[in-house]
Amino acid sequence: MDEINNLDEFKSFRERMNEKILASGHLGIKRFFTLDTNAFQEGALDVRTKEMLGLVSSMVLRCDDCITYHIIQSVIAGVSDEEIWEVFNIGLLIGGSIVIPHLRRAVATLDECRDLETNNPDKLKEQGDISPYE
Amino acid sequence: MDEINNLDEFKSFRERMNEKILASGHLGIKRFFTLDTNAFQEGALDVRTKEMLGLVSSMVLRCDDCITYHIIQSVIAGVSDEEIWEVFNIGLLIGGSIVIPHLRRAVATLDECRDLETNNPDKLKEQGDISPYE
Amino acid sequence: MDEINNLDEFKSFRERMNEKILASGHLGIKRFFTLDTNAFQEGALDVRTKEMLGLVSSMVLRCDDCITYHIIQSVIAGVSDEEIWEVFNIGLLIGGSIVIPHLRRAVATLDECRDLETNNPDKLKEQGDISPYE
Amino acid sequence: MDEINNLDEFKSFRERMNEKILASGHLGIKRFFTLDTNAFQEGALDVRTKEMLGLVSSMVLRCDDCITYHIIQSVIAGVSDEEIWEVFNIGLLIGGSIVIPHLRRAVATLDECRDLETNNPDKLKEQGDISPYE
Amino acid sequence: MDEINNLDEFKSFRERMNEKILASGHLGIKRFFTLDTNAFQEGALDVRTKEMLGLVSSMVLRCDDCITYHIIQSVIAGVSDEEIWEVFNIGLLIGGSIVIPHLRRAVATLDECRDLETNNPDKLKEQGDISPYE
Amino acid sequence: MDEINNLDEFKSFRERMNEKILASGHLGIKRFFTLDTNAFQEGALDVRTKEMLGLVSSMVLRCDDCITYHIIQSVIAGVSDEEIWEVFNIGLLIGGSIVIPHLRRAVATLDECRDLETNNPDKLKEQGDISPYE
Numbered sequence: 001m002d003e004i005n006n007l008d009e010f011k012s013f014r015e016r017m018n019e020k021i022l023a024s025g026h027l028g029i030k031r032f033f034t035l036d037t038n039a040f041q042e043g044a045l046d047v048r049t050k051e052m053l054g055l056v057s058s059m060v061l062r063c064d065d066c067i068t069y070h071i072i073q074s075v076i077a078g079v080s081d082e083e084i085w086e087v088f089n090i091g092l093l094i095g096g097s098i099v100i101p102h103l104r105r106a107v108a109t110l111d112e113c114r115d116l117e118t119n120n121p122d123k124l125k126e127q128g129d130i131s132p133y134e
Numbered sequence: 135m136d137e138i139n140n141l142d143e144f145k146s147f148r149e150r151m152n153e154k155i156l157a158s159g160h161l162g163i164k165r166f167f168t169l170d171t172n173a174f175q176e177g178a179l180d181v182r183t184k185e186m187l188g189l190v191s192s193m194v195l196r197c198d199d200c201i202t203y204h205i206i207q208s209v210i211a212g213v214s215d216e217e218i219w220e221v222f223n224i225g226l227l228i229g230g231s232i233v234i235p236h237l238r239r240a241v242a243t244l245d246e247c248r249d250l251e252t253n254n255p256d257k258l259k260e261q262g263d264i265s266p267y268e
Numbered sequence: 269m270d271e272i273n274n275l276d277e278f279k280s281f282r283e284r285m286n287e288k289i290l291a292s293g294h295l296g297i298k299r300f301f302t303l304d305t306n307a308f309q310e311g312a313l314d315v316r317t318k319e320m321l322g323l324v325s326s327m328v329l330r331c332d333d334c335i336t337y338h339i340i341q342s343v344i345a346g347v348s349d350e351e352i353w354e355v356f357n358i359g360l361l362i363g364g365s366i367v368i369p370h371l372r373r374a375v376a377t378l379d380e381c382r383d384l385e386t387n388n389p390d391k392l393k394e395q396g397d398i399s400p401y402e
Numbered sequence: 403m404d405e406i407n408n409l410d411e412f413k414s415f416r417e418r419m420n421e422k423i424l425a426s427g428h429l430g431i432k433r434f435f436t437l438d439t440n441a442f443q444e445g446a447l448d449v450r451t452k453e454m455l456g457l458v459s460s461m462v463l464r465c466d467d468c469i470t471y472h473i474i475q476s477v478i479a480g481v482s483d484e485e486i487w488e489v490f491n492i493g494l495l496i497g498g499s500i501v502i503p504h505l506r507r508a509v510a511t512l513d514e515c516r517d518l519e520t521n522n523p524d525k526l527k528e529q530g531d532i533s534p535y536e
Numbered sequence: 537m538d539e540i541n542n543l544d545e546f547k548s549f550r551e552r553m554n555e556k557i558l559a560s561g562h563l564g565i566k567r568f569f570t571l572d573t574n575a576f577q578e579g580a581l582d583v584r585t586k587e588m589l590g591l592v593s594s595m596v597l598r599c600d601d602c603i604t605y606h607i608i609q610s611v612i613a614g615v616s617d618e619e620i621w622e623v624f625n626i627g628l629l630i631g632g633s634i635v636i637p638h639l640r641r642a643v644a645t646l647d648e649c650r651d652l653e654t655n656n657p658d659k660l661k662e663q664g665d666i667s668p669y670e
Numbered sequence: 671m672d673e674i675n676n677l678d679e680f681k682s683f684r685e686r687m688n689e690k691i692l693a694s695g696h697l698g699i700k701r702f703f704t705l706d707t708n709a710f711q712e713g714a715l716d717v718r719t720k721e722m723l724g725l726v727s728s729m730v731l732r733c734d735d736c737i738t739y740h741i742i743q744s745v746i747a748g749v750s751d752e753e754i755w756e757v758f759n760i761g762l763l764i765g766g767s768i769v770i771p772h773l774r775r776a777v778a779t780l781d782e783c784r785d786l787e788t789n790n791p792d793k794l795k796e797q798g799d800i801s802p803y804e
Contacts, residue, residue: 005476008644008744009253009589011206013506017506017507017509019139020504020509020513021506021509024487025508026482026487026488026490026491028303028306028307028491028494029487029491029494030492031299031303032303032491032494032495032499035227035296035299035300035303036227036499036502038296038660039179039223039224039227039296040224043216043220044214044216044219044220045186045217045221045224049183049186050220050224052179052183053187053190053221053224054224054228056187056190056191057190057191057224057225057228057229057500058228058500058737060191060194060195060766060768061194061195061228061229061500063464063500063503064266065503066228066499066500066502066503072215074145074772078698080178081560082177082178083178085178085523085560085562085565086177086178086179086184086562087179087187088562088565089173089562089564089565089568090174090184090187090188090191090465090564091191092568092766093169093170093564093766093767094188094191094192094195094766094767095191095195095766095768096730096762096763096765096766096767096768097568097572097602097763097764097766098593098594098597098599098602098730098764098766099766100572100601100602101599101602103553103557104549104550104553104554104557105553107553107557108553111556114645116199132655133414146368147774150773151303151774151775151777151778152774153776154777154781155773155777158751158755158777159756160756160758160759162571162574162759162763163755163758163759165567166571166759166762166763166767167570169564169567169568169571170767170770173563173564186631191768192682192768194498194500194770196331197732197768197771200767200768200770200771201769211309216506219292219294219297220294221295222294223294223296223297223300226297226300226498227296227498227499228496228498228499228500229498229500230462230494230495230496230497230499230500231300231304231334231495231496232325232326232329232331232334232462232496232497232498232502233498234304234334235291235331235333235334237286237297238281238282238286239285241285241288241289241292242285245288245377289760293723299665302496303495307491307492307495308492308578311484311488312482312484312485312487312488312491313454313485313488317451318488320447320451320455321454321455321489321492322492322496323457324455324458324459325458325459325462325492325493325496326465326473326496326552328459328462328632328634329462329463329496330733334496344408347448349694350445350446351446351447353446353694353696353699354445354446354452354696355447355455356696356699357441357656357696357698357699357702358441358442358452358455358456358459359459360699360702361437361438361441361632361633361698361702362456362459362460362463362468362633363459363463363627363634364596364628364629364630364631364632364634364635365630365632365702365706365736366596366630366631366632366727366728366731366736367632368706368736369733369735369736371691372683372684372688372691373687375687375690375691375694376540376687379690398522402424402520414641416640419640419641419643420640420643422643422647423639423640423643426617426621428621428622428624428625430619430625430629430705430708430709431624431625431628432619433701434544434625434628434629434633434705437701437702437705438633439699440698441698451744456600459634460634463634464632465598465637466637467631467637468634468637548803567783571763572763575759575760575763576760576771579752580750580752580753580755580756581722581753581756581757585722586756586760588715588719589722589726589757589760590760590764592723592726592727593726593727593730593760593765594764595762596730597730597731597765602764616714618713618714619714619715620791622713622714622715622720623715623723625709626709626710626720626723626724626727627727628734629705629706629709629739630724630727630728630731631727631731633719641754660711666790
C-alpha cells in the first residue's frame with residue numbers, strides 16, 4: 001500500500017497548499033493557475049497529446065512532482081504504456097542521462113497508476129482530480 | 135530573402151559540423167546521433183506527435199537551434215499552425231516568461247517555414263533533410 | 269553609435285514579433301503576456317524593486333534578452349549604478365561563473381543605457397516603451 | 403510541532419555539514435562561503451531587498467533549501483507577507499509552472515516562519531543564525 | 537548505520553527500477569543505458585578522470601542521485617579526498633551558491649564512502665556494482 | 671581567416687568588459703573573479719584535468735563562451751584531440767541532445783585552435799592569456 005499512500009500524500013499536500021495559495025488573494029498567481037489549467041484542456045490538440053507534452057517537458061526540466069502529475073493525467077486520458085515509453089525515450093535523449101534518476105521514479109509512479117487503474121479505478125480518477133478550484 | 139538565407143546557413147553549418155563530428159570516429163557520439171534520429175521516427179507515436187514533443191522540450195530548455203529544427207520538421211510533418219501555437223502556449227506556461235525571447239524567434243522561424251511551404255515546397259523539404267548520415 | 273543600434277534592433281524585432289504573437293489570437297498566450305506586464309507594475313513592491321527582481325532572475329537563468337530588458341527598465345525606474353552592481357554581484361554568486369559571459373554583455377548594455385540617459389533621455393524612454401499592446 | 407522540527411533538522415544538517423566543509427581546509431570553498439555571506443549584508447541595497455533577490459533567484463532556479471533559507475531571512479528582516487507574495491508571483495511568472503511544486507513548499511515554510519514569529523520569536527532568530535563560521 | 541542504509545536503499549531502488557526499465561523492452565532506452573555505461577569506461581581518458589568529469593557535471597546540474605553515484609565510483613577508482621575537493625570547488629564556482637545544498641549532501645556521501653572504504657571495503661565495492669545488466 | 675577573427679573578437683570583447691567590471695570597484699565581484707582564476711590553477715589536480723572539468727561543465731550548462739574559453743585553455747595545456755572528444759562524449763551523454771548545437775560550435779572552435787597551434791602558436795598563446803588583471 002506504500003505506493004497508494006505516496007500518491008495520496010502527494011494529492012493531500014497539493015490540495016492543502018493550493019488552497020492556501022488561492023486564499024492568499026494574489027490575483028496574478030490565481031490567474032496563472034487558471035492559465036495552467038486551461039492550457040491542458042482540449043483545444044487544437046487533444047488532452048492526450050497535451051498531457052504527453054506536459055510529461056516530456058517535466059522530464060527534461062527534471063521536476064518529479066510535475067512528472068507524477070502528468071503521468072496520472074496521461075493514464076486517465078488513456079495514453080498507453082507504449083506511448084508513455086516513447087515519451088520517456090524522447091525525454092531521456094533530449095535531457096540526457098541526468099534525467100535517469102527521474103525516469104526511475106517515473107517508472108515507479110507509472111506502475112502505481114496502472115495498478116490503480118486495474119484494481120481501483122475510482123481511486124485513480126480521484127487522484128487526477130487535484131485542481132478543484134480552477 | 136533574409137529568412138531563407140538564415141535557414142540555409144543553419145543547414146549548411148549543421149551539415150558541415152555533423153560531418154566533422156562523425157569523421158572524428160568517436161563511436162559513442164556516433165551512436166548517440168543514431169539514437170537521436172531513431173527517437174523521432176514513427177513508432178507507438180506518429181512523427182507529428184514526436185516532433186511536437188521535441189519542440190516543447192526545446193522551448194522549455196530554451197535552445198533556439200533545437201526549436202528551429204523541430205519547427206521545420208513539424209511543418210514538413212503536417213502540424214497545423216493552430217497545433218503549433220498550442221505547443222508554444224504549453225512551452226511558455228511550463229517554462230515561464232524566460233521563454234518569451236525564444237518564442238519570438240520561433241514565430242519568425244515558423245513564418246519563414248510557412249512561406250517556403252507555399253512558395254518553394256522543394257526548398258522546405260531540403261531544409262528538413264539535414265541528417266543524411268544517420 | 270553601434271550600441272544605440274543594438275538596442276534599436278532589439279526593440280524593433282521585439283515589437284514586430286510581439287505583434288505577430290498577439291495577432292495569432294491564442295488567448296492563453298495573450299493572457300500570459302498581460303500577467304507578465306502586470307507583475308512588474310507598482311504593488312506591494314515598487315517598480316524599482318520589481319525590476320531588480322526581474323534582473324537577478326534573468327541573470328541566474330542566463331537570458332541575455334531578458335537581462336537587456338530589465339536593465340533598460342531599471343535605469344528608467346531610477347535604479348543607481350551602485351544598486352545594479354549589487355544585483356550583478358548576487359546574480360553572479362548564486363548563478364556561478366557560468367553567468368560571467370552574460371555579466372559582460374550586461375555591463376555593455378548598462379553603459380549604453382547610461383549613455384542614452386545623459387545624451388538622449390527621450391530615446392531611452394522610447395526604448396523602455398516596448399509593450400504597447402498590453 | 404512537525405514544522406518546527408523540519409526547520410530544526412534543516413538547520414542542524416546545514417550546520418554539521420558547513421563545519422565539515424570548512425574543516426576540509428579548501429581555501430577556495432572557504433572564500434566562496436565568505437563571499438556568499440558578504441553579498442547579503444547591507445550595502446547599496448538593504449538586507450530586505452537582498453533577501454528578496456535571493457528568494458526570487460532560488461525560486462526560478464528551483465532550489466527548495468535555498469528558498470527555505472531566504473524565506474527565513476526575509477521574515478527576520480521584516481519583509482511583509484504582501485511583499486513575499488509579490489516575489490512569489492514574479493518567480494512563478496519568470497520561471498513558469500515548473501516552479502509551482504516549489505511554491506507550494508515555500509508557502510508551507512512561510513507559514514511555519516510566521517508561526518514562529520508570533521509564538522516563539524527567539525526560536526525564529528535562532529533559525530536564521532545558521533552561518534556562525536563566516 | 538543510517539548512512540550505510542541510505543546507500544543501500546539507493547542501490548536497491550536503482551536496481552529494481554533499472555530492471556523494470558530494461559524489461560520495458562524499449563530499444564532506444566536500452567541503448568542509451570549502454571552508451572552511458574560505455575562512456576565511463578577506460579579510453580583515451582582513464583576511469584578516475586571520467587568519474588571526476590561525471591561528478592562535476594552532476595554538481596553543476598544539481599542532481600543528488602548522480603552526485604552520489606559518481607562519488608561512489610570515484611572513491612572506488614581511487615580518487616583522493618584532495619582531488620574530490622578540487623572537483624567540489626570547481627563545481628561550486630561554475631554552478632554558484634545554488635550548488636551549496638548539494639555540496640552539503642555530497643560531503644555526507646563522501647564521508648559514508650570513506651567510512652565503508654576503511655571498515656567494509658567489500659560493501660563499498662558492492663555499492664559501486666549497480667549496473668549489472670549493461 | 672574568419673575563424674581567427676572570431677577568437678580575436680571574443681578576446682577583445684572579453685578584455686574590454688573585464689576591465690570595466692574591475693573598474694566598477696565592486697569588491698565581491700572582483701574577489702569572485704580571483705576565485706575563478708585560482709580554481710583552475712595547478713593544485714591537487716593538474717591544469718589539464720581542471721580544464722577538462724571546466725569544459726564538461728560548460729557543455730552540460732550549454733554556455734558557448736565558456737566552452738570556447740575552456741577549449742582554448744585545454745589545447746594550450748596539451749589536452750589531445752582524443753581526450754577532448756571523450757569530454758565531448760560525456761558532456762553529450764549527461765546533458766542530452768540539447769547539447770548538440772553547442773557541440774557543433776565546439777568542434778568549429780577546436781578546429782580553429784588546432785589550426786592556430788600548427789600555424790601560429792604565438793597567437794594561440796595570446797588567445798589564452800585573457801585574464802591579465804587577476
